[in-house]
Amino acid sequence: MKELVVISGKGGTGKTSLVAAFAALARKVVLCDADVDAADLHLVVRPELLERHPFAAGHEAVIDSDKCTQCGLCLDWCRFGAINEHFRVEPLLCEGCGVCAHLCPAGAVDFPEKTCGEWFVSRTPYGPMVHARLGIAEENSGKLVSLVRTEARRLAEEEGVERLLTDGPPGVGCPVIASIGNADAVLVVSEPTQSGRHDMERVLELTRHFKVPAAVCINKADLHRAQADRIAEAAVSSGARFVGHIPFDPLVTRAQVDGRSLVDYGETQVMREIERIWEAVCGFAFDGP
Amino acid sequence: MIIAIASGKGGTGKTTIACNLAAGLEKPVTLLDCDVEQPNAHLFLQPRWTGSELFHLDVPEIDAERCSLCGACQELCQFNAIAILPEIAMTFPELCHSCRGCALVCQEEAIGWSKRLVGEVRWGCRGMVSLVEGRLRVGEAMAPPLIEQVRKHQGLEGELTLIDAPPGTSCPVVASLWGADFALLVTEPTPFGLNDLELAVGAVRKLGLPMGLVINRCDIGDRRVHRFAEQQGIPILLEMPFDKKTAEAYARGSLLVEVLPQWKEAMVQLYEKILETLRSWKAAC
Structure with missing residues (x-):
C-alpha cells in the first residue's frame, strides 16, 4: 500500500478539487482528508457516513474556586498567560501543560481530558474515506491528522486497497508535518502567482527536510504563463518532479457548487490535463497507472 | 485599534x-x-x-551528574519531551512546549536550558x-x-x-x-x-x-x-x-x-x- 499526499x-x-478528480480516476482507492482544520473534501465526494468517533487529546486545567486559596503561584508558573486575576483558566489560552494542576499546593486544579473534535469513516462512490473535524479554535490538529492517516492506512490494508490518497492542509507547520511524515510521495499544487511560488519553495524545503519525494503541478497555469514557467523551473531545481499544468476553467467552481467531481462533466480540456497529471503521478507515487 | x-x-x-x-x-x-x-x-x-x-524557545537540558533519574519531570511533561531510561534521561527538544514544568518539579536542580530556533x-x-x-x-x-x-x-x-x-x-x-x-x-x-x-x-x-x-x-x-x-x-x-x-x-x-x-x-x-x-x-x- 502506498500513500500520496496532496499539499x-x-x-x-x-x-x-484535484483530489476529488483523482479519486474518480483512481478506481480503487482509500481517501483521507487530513485538512482537519478546514476539511472540505466531504463536500464533493458525496460521503455516506458509516462511523463517528470522538477525538480526545490532551487535557485542560480547571480551577475549583472552592479549593483555591488565591495564593497566586499558578499565575507565576503559567507561561501561556492562561490564568486571569480572578483565578479562572481561559480555555482558549490553556496549553494543557499541567504545571498548575500538578503543583497547586491546595490541589485546586482539575485536569480533565478534553475532546478536541470528531473523526469519521464514510463510504464514497470512489472508495472508503476517513475524515475529521477539529473543534473550533482547538489544539492538537497534528495529532488528529496522524490519527486519520493511521486509520486510513489501516482501512486500506484491511480492504486490500493499494492506494491511499490524502488531501493535506496548507502551510508548513504542525498539521503539514503530521501529514507528510512517512508518506510515499507528495504532490504540491501551486498557482502562477508570486505567493504560489514563494509558498511552493518553502513547502519543497519541508519535503526535502523529511525526505519525501515531491512532484509539482500548476493549477490555473494560463492565468500567468511566464510565472508558471518560473515556478516549473524552481520546482525542478528544488529537486521535485514537474508533472504538468492545469488550465483555468470556471467548470472547477461549477463542480464544487454542484457537489460533484469534475469527471462527471464529460470530456473537457481541464479533465484531460488532470488525467495526464494523474498518470504521471501514478508512475511517480504508485509504481504505474 | x-x-x-x-x-x-x-x-x-x-x-x-x-x-x-x-x-x-x-x-x-x-x-x-x-x-x-x-x-x-x-x-x-x-x-x-x-x-x-x-x-528561540527555551528547552530543557538535563545535567546527568545531578539527575537522580527519579522520573518526576517525565511524569509531568504532557508532550513526551522527556524520557527517563534506566541509565539516562533523554530530551526531545522539538516536542517541548516550553512550559518549564520539568524544572519546577526537579528536586535535584538538574534542569538547565538550551534554545530551539523557532x-x-x-x-x-x-x-x-x-x-x-x-x-x-x-x-x-x-x-x-x-x-x-x-x-x-x-x-x-x-x-x-x-x-x-x-x-x-x-x-x-x-x-x-x-x-x-x-x-x-x-x-x-x-x-x-x-x-x-x-x-x-x-x-x-x-x-x-x-x-x-x-x-x-x-x-x-x-x-x-x-x-x-x-x-x-x-x-x-x-x-x-x-x-x-x-x-x-x-x-x-x-x-x-x-x-x-x-x-x-x-x-x-x-x-x-x-x-x-x-x-x-x-x-x-
Whole structure:
C-alpha cells in the first residue's frame, strides 16, 4: 500500500478539487482528508457516513474556586498567560501543560481530558474515506491528522486497497508535518502567482527536510504563463518532479457548487490535463497507472 | 485599534486585503504578518527591511551528574519531551512546549536550558506602512509562540494595526486574533468558502469579537455565502468581482491600490465601513 499526499504550501490553489478528480480516476482507492482544520473534501465526494468517533487529546486545567486559596503561584508558573486575576483558566489560552494542576499546593486544579473534535469513516462512490473535524479554535490538529492517516492506512490494508490518497492542509507547520511524515510521495499544487511560488519553495524545503519525494503541478497555469514557467523551473531545481499544468476553467467552481467531481462533466480540456497529471503521478507515487 | 484579517479557507484574499488596506489608507499603519508558516505580505509591499531578530524557545537540558533519574519531570511533561531510561534521561527538544514544568518539579536542580530556533521576526517599511513579519523555520511545527512574538510589535495605542492571520481555525488563528478589536473575514462564494467561513465565524464568536465580511470574486459560485451572512447578522462590507486585470496584477505581485484605481476606492470605503460596524457594535453592547 502506498500513500500520496496532496499539499500546496499556499491555501486555495485547488488541492481538494484535484483530489476529488483523482479519486474518480483512481478506481480503487482509500481517501483521507487530513485538512482537519478546514476539511472540505466531504463536500464533493458525496460521503455516506458509516462511523463517528470522538477525538480526545490532551487535557485542560480547571480551577475549583472552592479549593483555591488565591495564593497566586499558578499565575507565576503559567507561561501561556492562561490564568486571569480572578483565578479562572481561559480555555482558549490553556496549553494543557499541567504545571498548575500538578503543583497547586491546595490541589485546586482539575485536569480533565478534553475532546478536541470528531473523526469519521464514510463510504464514497470512489472508495472508503476517513475524515475529521477539529473543534473550533482547538489544539492538537497534528495529532488528529496522524490519527486519520493511521486509520486510513489501516482501512486500506484491511480492504486490500493499494492506494491511499490524502488531501493535506496548507502551510508548513504542525498539521503539514503530521501529514507528510512517512508518506510515499507528495504532490504540491501551486498557482502562477508570486505567493504560489514563494509558498511552493518553502513547502519543497519541508519535503526535502523529511525526505519525501515531491512532484509539482500548476493549477490555473494560463492565468500567468511566464510565472508558471518560473515556478516549473524552481520546482525542478528544488529537486521535485514537474508533472504538468492545469488550465483555468470556471467548470472547477461549477463542480464544487454542484457537489460533484469534475469527471462527471464529460470530456473537457481541464479533465484531460488532470488525467495526464494523474498518470504521471501514478508512475511517480504508485509504481504505474 | 487592531483589525485582524482571517478567513478559514486559504487563498480567498486575506493577504491581498491586508496589504492593500494598509497601503491604501494613506496613514501610518502597522501590518503584522502572522501567517508565519507562509508569510506573503512582503511580496506585495516590497518593504525596505530595517531589522530582524531570531526567535528561540527555551528547552530543557538535563545535567546527568545531578539527575537522580527519579522520573518526576517525565511524569509531568504532557508532550513526551522527556524520557527517563534506566541509565539516562533523554530530551526531545522539538516536542517541548516550553512550559518549564520539568524544572519546577526537579528536586535535584538538574534542569538547565538550551534554545530551539523557532523562526525569525523581521521588520521594515514602505511609505507609511510598517511591516512586521514572522517566518517559521521550515521543519519547526509550533507557530503560536512565534505569532505571539510578532504581536508584541503592534502599533501604539491610537494607531492602526492590521493582522494578516493564517488560514484555518485552530491554535495559530486564536493566537493571531486574541486581543484584536475587530475580525475582518475574507471569503469567496463557493461551497468550500462557505464551509470554512462557518468555522471561522465560530472561532470569532468564541473570541467574542465584532466582525464583518469581504466577499472576494463575488460573482463566481452561488449565493449561499450571502444568505449565511444575512442569517447570522454579519454585515457584508465589501464585494469584489472576479477581474482578470486584478488576477494578473496579483500574480505579478503588484500592490493593487497602486495600479487599479477601483481598489484604492474600495479600501478607503472598506475602512469606513469597518469603523461604522465597530461603532454600532459598541453602541449595542
